[in-house]
Amino acid sequence: MHAPRRATAVAATLALVGATLGAWLPSRALPPLTWSSAVPAEPGRVVENGGDAAVRLASSAFGRSGMLRAVVTDPNRPLELPLEWVDVNPDPLDVAYRWEPFAGTATRTLAGEGQLTHGLRAPSDAGIWRLRLRGPGFTQEVNDLAVITRVPFSEKRRGYLNGYRIGTYETETTGRYDRYAPPAGFIEVTPENQDLPVSEHFRLRNFLTKDQFGVWPKYLALDLRLIDKLELVIQELNAMGIRAEHVAVMSGFRTPAYNNQGVGEGGRAVLSRHTYGDAGDVWIDNDRDGYMDDLNGDGRRDTEDARVILRAVDRIERRYPELTGGAGIYRDNGAHGPFIHIDVRGNPARW
Ligand SMILES: [Ca+2]
Ligand SMILES: [Ca+2]
Numbered sequence: 001m002h003a004p005r006r007a008t009a010v011a012a013t014l015a016l017v018g019a020t021l022g023a024w025l026p027s028r029a030l031p032p033l034t035w036s037s038a039v040p041a042e043p044g045r046v047v048e049n050g051g052d053a054a055v056r057l058a059s060s061a062f063g064r065s066g067m068l069r070a071v072v073t074d075p076n077r078p079l080e081l082p083l084e085w086v087d088v089n090p091d092p093l094d095v096a097y098r099w100e101p102f103a104g105t106a107t108r109t110l111a112g113e114g115q116l117t118h119g120l121r122a123p124s125d126a127g128i129w130r131l132r133l134r135g136p137g138f139t140q141e142v143n144d145l146a147v148i149t150r151v152p153f154s155e156k157r158r159g160y161l162n163g164y165r166i167g168t169y170e171t172e173t174t175g176r177y178d179r180y181a182p183p184a185g186f187i188e189v190t191p192e193n194q195d196l197p198v199s200e201h202f203r204l205r206n207f208l209t210k211d212q213f214g215v216w217p218k219y220l221a222l223d224l225r226l227i228d229k230l231e232l233v234i235q236e237l238n239a240m241g242i243r244a245e246h247v248a249v250m251s252g253f254r255t256p257a258y259n260n261q262g263v264g265e266g267g268r269a270v271l272s273r274h275t276y277g278d279a280g281d282v283w284i285d286n287d288r289d290g291y292m293d294d295l296n297g298d299g300r301r302d303t304e305d306a307r308v309i310l311r312a313v314d315r316i317e318r319r320y321p322e323l324t325g326g327a328g329i330y331r332d333n334g335a336h337g338p339f340i341h342i343d344v345r346g347n348p349a350r351w
Contacts, residue, residue, distance in 0.1 A: 054138045058082035061145055063224070064320050065231035067200040070146040072224055074185050076112070079120040079147070081131065093117050095135040099147070103128040104192025126151040126185075128193050146196060150185025151219065159257065161186060161219050165212060167257025170270055179346055180271050186219035194218075199227045201234060207252030207277065221253050221277030225344045229316060229323045230280060233342070236312040237284070242295050248285040250339055253277045273326065279343035281330070284309065291337040303331050306340045313342055324348050 060082050062068045073079050097120060098113035105127030112123045116133070123129050126149045131142040151161065159167050169182040187204065194205035207222050230247060237244035254274035262268040273279035283292040283306070295305040306329040313327045326349035328341040 054135070054140055055083050055085050055133055055142070057142060057144055058084040063199075063228035063231070064323070065199070065228050065235060067231035067235075068198070068224055068228055069144070069200065070148050070196070070198045070224065072148045072150065072187065072222065073122045074152065075122055075124050075126060075149045077122045079122045081120060081142075081145070083116075083142075095133055097134070098132050099123040099129040100132045100141060101127055101129055103146070103196050104190050105129065122147065123149050125149065126188055128196060146198075148187055148196075151188050152185050153182055156186075162188075162217060164215050164217065164219050165257050166219060166255045167260065169256050169275065179276070183221040183276060186221055189218045189220050191216060198222070198224065199231050201231060201247060202227055202249070206249045207280070209253055209255045209258045210251070211255075211258050219255075221275070223276065223278035223344060225323055226278045226280060226342070229313075229320075229325070229342065229344055230282065232316045232320070232323070233309065233312045236315050237295075237309065240308075240312060242284075242308060243286060244284050245286045246284070246288060247282050248288075248290065249280050249282050250336060251281040252279070273343040273345050278325070278345065279341060281339050281341050282309075283337065283339045292339065301338070303329050303338050306330070306338050309340045309342075313340070317348065326350070 059066060061071070071079070071081070093115075095116040096113065097116055099122075101107050101123075105125075107125060107127075112121055114121060120131070129147045129149065131145075131147065133140050133142065155161055156166055159165060166186070171180050172182050189204050189208060194203070194208075196204050198204060204220065204222070208218055208220055212218065234244045234247060251274060254272065256275050259268055259272050259275050260270065263270055268274075274281075284295060285291070286293050292301045292305050294301050295308040298304065310327055310329060317324045323344050324346060325344040326341065327343075328349075328351040330336075330339050330341065332338050
């Protein structure tokens with residue numbers, strides 16, 4: 001009898017909090033708290049994880065594909081995570097949060113904590129983190145999604161970041177703010193975190209530049225919209241009746257230093273989307289033999305199979321225009337098999 005009235009009261013409180021905070025925070029700084037009040041309150045419990053959770057992430061946290069397992073942001077930035085309360089008991093006014101480092105992340109300082117009502121703020125250090133919430137009668141770690149904070153671009157000196165060679169972006173001194181501006185930061189990849197899943201099918205190390213094999217840590221620009229798009233392509237292929245379980249990534253992020261080695265001779269562009277971490281050269285490789293699979297079932301493994309992937313890309317871009325980008329098909333050249341380049345540059349391009 002009382003539940004509906006209580007839910008209304010909570011919604012009203014939240015609206016009030018939102019209005020108050022809106023006066024001094026950027027409008028996008030508030031975590032979009034949403035409530036599902038179906039489950040009755042159960043006071044006094046300690047929740048670690050699993051089905052007894054007090055709070056969960058709404059499906060929008062996992063991308064269009066629902067398959068993302070990480071978000072990438074920068075230290076100290078306001079962070080939106082769509083938290084969804086599974087009951088009306090924890091009043092967000094009383095919920096505190098802190099960041100728990102994992103996957104080898106070392107904390108040099110207190111990395112950030114606060115009250116949820118002030119909005120989430122990303123950890124003050126670069127690394128890999130989990131959100132931990134504590135309220136009256138419960139504590140809970142949000143394990144479904146890793147929060148990755150980047151090392152600021154400004155820490156790159158003379159083409160190197162912490163001993164790792166990155167090179168120079170052509171646009172570093174031009175003051176560009178569009179999609180060809182240098183990335184704001186790089187993900188630090190270590191032996192301990194290289195296997196971190198960024199989505200159901202992909203890990204950090206899949207997108208590293210293929211050089212400096214003995215140098216650690218490595219650095220990576222990675223736009224998770226690319227990962228979301230690749231996951232959607234996998235889903236779309238399976239919906240088309242084409243089995244797609246494993247995607248081989250021949251080339252993901254390419255540092256400008258590495259990319260520029262191929263400018264001219266192999267037709268690489270100076271402002272390649274690979275240097276921004278939003279492009280992948282991939283093929284479907286369910287049998288993991290390092291070569292494109294026969295997707296169209298004609299007994300051959302060639303560019304026609306890459307065209308099958310392109311059809312899935314076209315369908316995804318029609319459905320999600322915000323993931324629009326380039327797609328280009330490349331043939332076997334002896335050094336590599338056929339593959340497709342996919343990116344999320346924002347405008348359609350085909351070659
Ligand atoms: Ca294969
Ligand atoms: Ca074929």
